[in-house]
Amino acid sequence: xxxxxxxxxxxxxxxxxxxxxxxxxxxxxxxxxxxxxxxxxxxxxxxxxxxxxxxxxxxxxxxxxxxxxxxxxxxxxxxxxxxxxxxxxxxxxxxxxxxxxxxxxxxxxxxxxxxxxxxxxxxxxxxxxxxxxxxxxxxxxxxxxxxxxxxxxxxxxxxxxxxxxxxxxxxxxxxxxxxxxxxxxxxxxxxxxxxxxxxxxxxxxxxxxxxxxxxxxxxxxxxxxxxxxxxxxxxxxxxxxxxxxxxxxxxxxxxxxxxxxxxxxxxxxxxxxxxxxxxxxxxxxxxxxxxxxxxxxxxxxxxxxxxxxxxxxxxxxxxxxxxxxxxxxxxxxxxxxxxxxxxxxxxxxxxxxxxxxxxxxxxxxxxxxxxxxxxxxxxxxxxxxxxxxxxxxxxxxxxxxxxxxxxxx
Amino acid sequence: xxxxxxxxxxxxxxxxxxxxxxxxxxxxxxxxxxxxxxxxxxxxxxxxxxxxxxxxxxxxxxxxxxxxxxxxxxxxxxxxxxxxxxxxxxxxxxxxxxxxxxxxxxxxxxxxxxxxxxxxxxxxxxxxxxxxxxxxxxxxxxxxxxxxxxxxxxxxxxxxxxxxxxxxxxxxxxxxxxxxxxxxxxxxxxxxxxxxxxxxxxxxxxxxxxxxxxxxxxxxxxxxxxxxxxxxxxxxxxxxxxxxxxxxxxxxxxxxxxxxxxxxxxxxxx
Amino acid sequence: xxxxxxxxxxxxxxxxxxxxxxxxxxxxxxxxxxxxxxxxxxxxxxxxxxxxxxxxxxxxxxxxxxxxxxxxxxxxxxxxxxxxxxxxxxxxxxxxxxxxxxxxxxxxxxxxxxxxxxxxxxxxxxxxxxxxxxxxxxxxxxxxxxxxxxxxxxxxxxxxxxxxxxxxxxxxxxxxxxxxxxxxxxxxxxxxxxxxxxxxxxxxxxxxxxxxxxxxxxxxxxxxxxxxxxxxxxxxxxxxxxxxxxxxxxxxxxxxxxxxxxxxxxxxxxxxxxxxxxxxxxxxxxxxxxx
Numbered sequence: 001x002x003x004x005x006x007x008x009x010x011x012x013x014x015x016x017x018x019x020x021x022x023x024x025x026x027x028x029x030x031x032x033x034x035x036x037x038x039x040x041x042x043x044x045x046x047x048x049x050x051x052x053x054x055x056x057x058x059x060x061x062x063x064x065x066x067x068x069x070x071x072x073x074x075x076x077x078x079x080x081x082x083x084x085x086x087x088x089x090x091x092x093x094x095x096x097x098x099x100x101x102x103x104x105x106x107x108x109x110x111x112x113x114x115x116x117x118x119x120x121x122x123x124x125x126x127x128x129x130x131x132x133x134x135x136x137x138x139x140x141x142x143x144x145x146x147x148x149x150x151x152x153x154x155x156x157x158x159x160x161x162x163x164x165x166x167x168x169x170x171x172x173x174x175x176x177x178x179x180x181x182x183x184x185x186x187x188x189x190x191x192x193x194x195x196x197x198x199x200x201x202x203x204x205x206x207x208x209x210x211x212x213x214x215x216x217x218x219x220x221x222x223x224x225x226x227x228x229x230x231x232x233x234x235x236x237x238x239x240x241x242x243x244x245x246x247x248x249x250x251x252x253x254x255x256x257x258x259x260x261x262x263x264x265x266x267x268x269x270x271x272x273x274x275x276x277x278x279x280x281x282x283x284x285x286x287x288x289x290x291x292x293x294x295x296x297x298x299x300x301x302x303x304x305x306x307x308x309x310x311x312x313x314x315x316x317x318x319x320x321x322x323x324x325x326x327x328x329x330x331x332x333x334x335x336x337x338x339x340x341x342x343x344x345x346x347x348x349x350x351x352x353x354x355x356x357x358x359x360x361x362x363x364x365x366x367x368x369x370x371x372x373x374x375x376x377x378x379x380x381x382x383x384x385x386x387x388x389x390x391x392x393x394x395x396x397x398x399x400x401x402x403x404x405x406x407x408x409x
Numbered sequence: 410x411x412x413x414x415x416x417x418x419x420x421x422x423x424x425x426x427x428x429x430x431x432x433x434x435x436x437x438x439x440x441x442x443x444x445x446x447x448x449x450x451x452x453x454x455x456x457x458x459x460x461x462x463x464x465x466x467x468x469x470x471x472x473x474x475x476x477x478x479x480x481x482x483x484x485x486x487x488x489x490x491x492x493x494x495x496x497x498x499x500x501x502x503x504x505x506x507x508x509x510x511x512x513x514x515x516x517x518x519x520x521x522x523x524x525x526x527x528x529x530x531x532x533x534x535x536x537x538x539x540x541x542x543x544x545x546x547x548x549x550x551x552x553x554x555x556x557x558x559x560x561x562x563x564x565x566x567x568x569x570x571x572x573x574x575x576x577x578x579x580x581x582x583x584x585x586x587x588x589x590x591x592x593x594x595x596x597x598x599x600x601x602x603x604x605x606x607x608x609x610x611x612x613x614x615x616x617x618x619x620x621x622x623x624x625x626x627x628x629x630x631x632x633x634x635x636x637x638x639x640x641x642x643x644x645x646x647x648x649x650x651x652x653x654x655x656x657x658x659x660x661x662x663x664x665x666x667x668x669x670x671x672x673x674x675x676x677x678x679x
Numbered sequence: 680x681x682x683x684x685x686x687x688x689x690x691x692x693x694x695x696x697x698x699x700x701x702x703x704x705x706x707x708x709x710x711x712x713x714x715x716x717x718x719x720x721x722x723x724x725x726x727x728x729x730x731x732x733x734x735x736x737x738x739x740x741x742x743x744x745x746x747x748x749x750x751x752x753x754x755x756x757x758x759x760x761x762x763x764x765x766x767x768x769x770x771x772x773x774x775x776x777x778x779x780x781x782x783x784x785x786x787x788x789x790x791x792x793x794x795x796x797x798x799x800x801x802x803x804x805x806x807x808x809x810x811x812x813x814x815x816x817x818x819x820x821x822x823x824x825x826x827x828x829x830x831x832x833x834x835x836x837x838x839x840x841x842x843x844x845x846x847x848x849x850x851x852x853x854x855x856x857x858x859x860x861x862x863x864x865x866x867x868x869x870x871x872x873x874x875x876x877x878x879x880x881x882x883x884x885x886x887x888x889x890x891x892x893x894x895x896x897x898x899x900x901x902x903x904x905x906x907x908x909x910x911x912x913x914x915x916x917x918x919x920x921x922x923x924x925x926x927x928x929x930x931x932x933x934x935x936x937x938x939x940x941x942x943x944x945x946x947x948x949x950x951x952x953x954x955x956x957x958x959x960x961x962x963x964x965x966x967x968x969x970x
Binding site: 411414415417418421422424425426427428429431432435443444445446448492493495496498499500503504505506508511514515518519520521522525526527528529530532533548549551552554557581582583586607610611613629632633643646647650653654657658660661662665666668 | 682683685686687688689690692693694696697699700701702703704705707708711720765768769771772775777779780781782783784785786787788789790791792793794796797798800801802806807808810813844848852901904905907908928931935936943947950953954957958961
């Protein structure tokens, strides 16, 4: 009631503002489509995506490279008319509910079945697909074969064996495991749940409202207090430096570090999924993929969709180049992943196998920021502060339940 | 007693200079030296090529972004001095029924964190079509309640005799301000100018969101490219940080006597 | 009437800008706080005071307000005392005074981003290559993970020293200015009365610095509650911010701009509450000082 009128006057005010600002001709016809990427760390990616965009003949495309806090910047820009037409992101249910992104089901065509189902699921809400996966990233456990041999440690296949291995590998100034400067609170929370057969959210219900969850997170606390974790390194878990510099025998990091590790250590390393804890649990690797999306506020949705179709569906050679020529990602299309020679052997081949057998979405669309904050806070307090796990997780489960109720009724 | 004072001051001074030393040491070393468990006081070999590497790095347009920062900081500094100076004088010296209302509205803005109104401000700016545009980076920062408030405090203590002399010469408020008040307040303008320049040069969140094209990046945004998730080049990061503060350090050393003198003159007295 | 025209001639341009770029956003934020505004700044679902009720029962938000009241109670007096002490020391020497003043003032030229970089990656990094751990190593102590450890919470040492380094110089200058304004005759009179140096400080210097002190305390207090930059850069990760030493503004920032849902209704409601807390603390502080 009050809202409508207030809003109208607000809209009037902004129209006035727009009239005041002399228009420099941004927007309008004949202009380039705006495409956004976050700043990839690997050299060459920026040049590559610019090259792709230039090769598109139907419409000019301006590529914009965004360093820094990409998520916040994107979120802010999508609220106004100044945002990009096409951008890469992970899918969030909130964007779908707010009508910020456009369904892209018709863009896929026959190629749909060629995309890995588990990856496509991370871009699907209520049966519609909103993002075309560009590159699959995953995290796993890297270990030094020589250090394992020297300490007489076997590859851990359960969480208890992992804790034990980490302790025994801590010797001669080398720590057992590096899982982030916060002791694994941020990246191992999900794997810990999966190791016990639990999950973030399952069928619109809280997935970790179970006494076993406390036990699983308790294992992370055990690791943290064992003195075998490296903490406070210069570079965080996403970079391989602690591992390649020999500061640790194991590190939790991503597939993207494989080239750097290969260069530094040759064959002296192997990879594993996060092991299982209980008999109902399973080993796991967190998997995620940035997808190309179309801004619903774009004035040229159809042109934007056509560009996305051309770039990420039609031009399979670009997908191959994008995934394999710079850093190290798995192409989301099975037909490309299968014929990639770079992925046929060694750690990369293991990674492909883990993604096939043990993939869990690292950031599912309905795991909202409120839920994530509540869960990560609880894990942090248990792991780093020794707070009682059952209470903390119960609190987080309550928050998640409220949020799910809001989303699904 | 005296040597004790000097000792205390010297120790503090060393602590205060330590971070500058670290910036230089880390920026001119190699990554191995920085990560080494044994401390090296100074890089065994100065790696000046870090300089050419940084400025030659196509992914981080250092020259362009420093130029942008300079243009933005200079226009924001002069714009603030002009607008806030006038407003401060009006609030301090021109009797007007609603002057106090305006003053309270200015003071109230000091308590509201910018991060709070950040998103609506962004929407206003984007509605004006000022994204990736110099105007979007400069204009919203011109209306500083803090600067206006300081000006107002200062002008309240400006000697009335000088103004009255000008008044007798037939000058109105406008003439008095430009011919008498401003020329006699150069030091204070310089002081607030330095503060405005520093604030502008160092701001981060706003240019990060507004400066969307690489061509409109500021130096702080360029710095943050080194911090992106997948590969931090620690040496270049430190070197770039050192480069980014150099202009300010120069300005400070050159202008700080103005600063101190004029803070003495201001009204952080009521 | 003539005054009115002159007033607006001087104040008008600034006032228009303030209106468009400060008050329109403030009003807009206020409006949002009464709406269910998820992923939109033009919401349609009016919810009255619900966002406020939610925030006032929101554990993490209240905890962060509590933490930062403690932080303010700690950093405000600490900065105040150190800045005043340094200013007194400086005012009592003549040789090299300008040099020392320049050195103490220089950090003001640094951004929080640059300072955070030095503190996080060089002074207080958790491996043996960090400066603090190198010094510990000289005494045979094990390296400490400064920004990680929660018991004892060493991250406070990192954050407090950083803030002190960056802001001491500015307040030092304010005090120095205040000291230079004190008429010399007062000190001479005190010396004639045979006052000891402590008595002179207590009964001459401190009362004469009253207005400077009030200004310094006010700025420090507002600054403490609005802490953001160094916390974000030192403790923040790409996976969000840990539940320790979390400033209210960072919590609100993630609420309003976090990936996975921008909730402007709750974010702005929290911001209004924070602003009221700052105003309240300011008034309270003013009350205590004027007593």
